[in-house]
Amino acid sequence: MIKVNEKDVAWVDGMTLATLRAQHKPDADITVYNGFPVVDDRPVTRGDRVCFIRRGEMPSAAEMRQLIVSRHSPAVYEAVCDRTVGIAGAGGLGSALAIALARLSVGRLIIADFDVVEPSNLNRQQYFCEQIGMLKVDAMKANLERINPYLDVTTVAERIDAGNIAAHFAAADVLAECFDNPESKSVFVETCLAELRKPVVAVSGIAGHADADKLVCREPMRNFHLIGDGVSAAQPGCGLMAPKVGIAAHMQAGKILELLLDLPPGAPQ
Amino acid sequence: MNLTVNGESRTFEQPLSVHQLLTELSLNEKRVVIELNEAIVDKDSYVDTLLSDGDSLEIIQFVPGG
Numbered sequence: 586m587i588k589v590n591e592k593d594v595a596w597v598d599g600m601t602l603a604t605l606r607a608q609h610k611p612d613a614d615i616t617v618y619n620g621f622p623v624v625d626d627r628p629v630t631r632g633d634r635v636c637f638i639r640r641g642e643m644p645s646a647a648e649m650r651q652l653i654v655s656r657h658s659p660a661v662y663e664a665v666c667d668r669t670v671g672i673a674g675a676g677g678l679g680s681a682l683a684i685a686l687a688r689l690s691v692g693r694l695i696i697a698d699f700d701v702v703e704p705s706n707l708n709r710q711q712y713f714c715e716q717i718g719m720l721k722v723d724a725m726k727a728n729l730e731r732i733n734p735y736l737d738v739t740t741v742a743e744r745i746d747a748g749n750i751a752a753h754f755a756a757a758d759v760l761a762e763c764f765d766n767p768e769s770k771s772v773f774v775e776t777c778l779a780e781l782r783k784p785v786v787a788v789s790g791i792a793g794h795a796d797a798d799k800l801v802c803r804e805p806m807r808n809f810h811l812i813g814d815g816v817s818a819a820q821p822g823c824g825l826m827a828p829k830v831g832i833a834a835h836m837q838a839g840k841i842l843e844l845l846l847d848l849p850p851g852a853p854q
Numbered sequence: 855m856n857l858t859v860n861g862e863s864r865t866f867e868q869p870l871s872v873h874q875l876l877t878e879l880s881l882n883e884k885r886v887v888i889e890l891n892e893a894i895v896d897k898d899s900y901v902d903t904l905l906s907d908g909d910s911l912e913i914i915q916f917v918p919g920g
Contacts, residue, residue, distance in 0.1 A: 767917055768884045771885050774916075792919040
């Protein structure tokens, strides 16, 4: 048996990519053979996975999954596809993190932010001019649907405080602190550690243009992962810009992926 | 009283609460997360939590930006 666009197909002697394409998708112009795009014809053997794509055509959920599985390896895909990540704040950090997690195929995202997209956000936040004035969570949900329409994105258009963190984020396996102001960062991390008792990946010290290579990830307390240089505060003359904010958000995504891979297999918590 | 704060040994003349320690260290209590002997201290308990000789604290203070 082999898989062609995620459907079982009986293997026969002499089968090649070209014969399969002629049979299953003659108008395809891209062939992905066991996770790698190939252009030449080659023999197909038992257990192979082949995906034929026609440029410009939307893949089905199963085809999309297979393409992501082959790129990420099955173990990584399985570790994230049924997991939930909570993202508190959809600004510079949260918007870039949400996109990275969607591209990783994390099954469910809970994204909370009360604010709307403003022109001054566009220097680093993953929104577009035509989204100015929209709630950030609505704009982000729309953007994520353009990347992968098969994910579950829950949005919370509310100000997050100590009183509603547990209610909104109890279902999350891992949490991401993506706020701008340090008081909110502090309340969120403290509540995640004390009440939810789940891993939280937070950020502190990412302003300015210099020393992007000084951003580090450490674990100062159990379940508390902290990214940044710890000191570069946003203030007049030291603004937030796409490079360091984007690096920190992607360091968060990397740490979250590690944490998800370390969770015991089985039902999501 | 001897305390270990973020891995460093510190000596204080008087007994202190968590709240007083933060003042002593010029830290903003609204911006920190504190672990005392590996347990998180709630913000509401900073005034009432008295420190003892030999206690170990981890204190993280956040800076703006996100």
